[in-house]
Amino acid sequence: MRTAILIIVITSDHFGFTLYLKQPHPTSSMFPFYSYTRPNSLSVRIVFFLLVLVLMILPATGSSDSTKLTVAVVDVLRPNHTWTGLIDARKGTHVHGMADLKRYLRRFGYLSDQPPPENSNFTDSFDDEFERALISYQKKLGLPETGALDHATMRAIASPRCGVQDFDFHFDLAHGGGGKLKATTRRYAYFYGHPRWVRPPPVVLTYAFSPDNMIDYVSPLDLRAAFSRAFARWSDVIPVNFTEAEEYSAADIKIGWYRGDHGDGEVFDGVLGVLAHAFSPENGRLHMDAAERWAVDWKAEKSKVAVDLESVATHEIGHLLGLAHSSVKDAIMYPSLSPRTRKVELQVDDVEGIQALYGSNPNYRYDARVESDISSSSGRRRVGLGLGLGLILAAVAGGAFFS
Numbered sequence: 001m002r003t004a005i006l007i008i009v010i011t012s013d014h015f016g017f018t019l020y021l022k023q024p025h026p027t028s029s030m031f032p033f034y035s036y037t038r039p040n041s042l043s044v045r046i047v048f049f050l051l052v053l054v055l056m057i058l059p060a061t062g063s064s065d066s067t068k069l070t071v072a073v074v075d076v077l078r079p080n081h082t083w084t085g086l087i088d089a090r091k092g093t094h095v096h097g098m099a100d101l102k103r104y105l106r107r108f109g110y111l112s113d114q115p116p117p118e119n120s121n122f123t124d125s126f127d128d129e130f131e132r133a134l135i136s137y138q139k140k141l142g143l144p145e146t147g148a149l150d151h152a153t154m155r156a157i158a159s160p161r162c163g164v165q166d167f168d169f170h171f172d173l174a175h176g177g178g179g180k181l182k183a184t185t186r187r188y189a190y191f192y193g194h195p196r197w198v199r200p201p202p203v204v205l206t207y208a209f210s211p212d213n214m215i216d217y218v219s220p221l222d223l224r225a226a227f228s229r230a231f232a233r234w235s236d237v238i239p240v241n242f243t244e245a246e247e248y249s250a251a252d253i254k255i256g257w258y259r260g261d262h263g264d265g266e267v268f269d270g271v272l273g274v275l276a277h278a279f280s281p282e283n284g285r286l287h288m289d290a291a292e293r294w295a296v297d298w299k300a301e302k303s304k305v306a307v308d309l310e311s312v313a314t315h316e317i318g319h320l321l322g323l324a325h326s327s328v329k330d331a332i333m334y335p336s337l338s339p340r341t342r343k344v345e346l347q348v349d350d351v352e353g354i355q356a357l358y359g360s361n362p363n364y365r366y367d368a369r370v371e372s373d374i375s376s377s378s379g380r381r382r383v384g385l386g387l388g389l390g391l392i393l394a395a396v397a398g399g400a401f402f403s
């Protein structure tokens with residue numbers, strides 16, 4: 001059933017802020033894409049103006065997601081049913097499924113897998129070690145550090161994400177962690193030792209797709225174009241260029257789609273969950289989970305679990321270049337990505353992180369979008385800014401309408 005509710009979306013783009021009416025696209029009913037039209041007719045303008053008035057009296061608490069997504073976002077978390085009893089569990093409790101969560105936190109570097117046998121068989125008890133790991137997870141993911149399995153934390157855990165670990169637990173232990181993970185800064189991060197590609201300038205890295213490990217439902221042209229755009233976003237900001245190699249075996253960067261255990265110790269897990277992984281410099285391997293439904297053309301893709309290929313490619317290239325996961329939610333290097341979500345633009349955090357490793361591309365200039373990110377570190381504040389400008393626009397529109 002199609003909703004008749006019109007939603008006002010305030011978007012920011014290179015040309016400043018614009019008000020649009022958001023309405024379901026007529027060609028799609030189940031997971032509607034939204035088309036954006038400027039209000040023209042008198043009646044629509046009346047509705048539009050009234051809705052702006054409503055927005056004026058609402059607090060600016062909306063999510064920033066609608067300001068930047070170019071495809072509809074469908075909330076299809078894949079909650080593990082054995083975890084549902086864990087919501088709001090706190091230290092000292094004993095809840096079925098806790099051991100699974102401990103394995104999850106160990107998988108991404110928050111709990112030690114050494115020395116056995118202490119942690120080889122996790123129990124279901126919410127103990128001190130689990131609480132410390134959970135707080136580190138919350139800090140890293142930019143969540144409130146409650147130390148409890150609150151809704152936001154469970155939602156983050158249930159979100160599809162990159163398979164690269166958020167921490168190197170052993171490195172942390174060896175560098176003063178003392179069994180407790182160090183506080184991380186809420187920004188970009190590097191792998192242990194800050195590895196980067198060391199080549200004489202001008203640096204050109206070659207990439208190639210595995211002849212034997214590809215997907216066949218995305219056209220090779222679309223697939224190559226998506227990766228080309230993803231590489232270009234990084235080469236725009238650093239003095240490193242990328243070209244596709246003729247020969248796979250000789251390429252610096254090797255890209256392929258793999259299923260399950262594919263021989264590098266990083267097992268893929270089927271639909272959603274872990275989406276992809278890549279290795280730090282100068283390894284060059286970039287692996288996508290072949291079990292995902294990868295999408296480039298969102299007009300044609302209907303699957304509610306489809307994942308934006310270009311977004312994930314951009315993120316994984318960041319790893320190939322030496323960036324680890326960031327705690328900045330809007331950053332490309334944030335570890336998770338919802339299905340049907342497009343997130344391809346480098347943010348200030350990504351740019352600062354990669355330029356600290358490689359220096360700046362001499363042709364790089366902050367554009368208007370990045371400037372707006374500099375002046376506003378949180379999406380919520382950006383929506384607030386949009387509302388502020390919405391007030392001005394409403395005043396102008398109202399003045400024009402009533403004159």
Ligand SMILES: [Zn+2]
Nearest residue numbers: 162163164335
């Ligand atoms: Zn990642």
Ligand SMILES: [Zn+2]
Nearest residue numbers: 262264266287
């Ligand atoms: Zn792999």
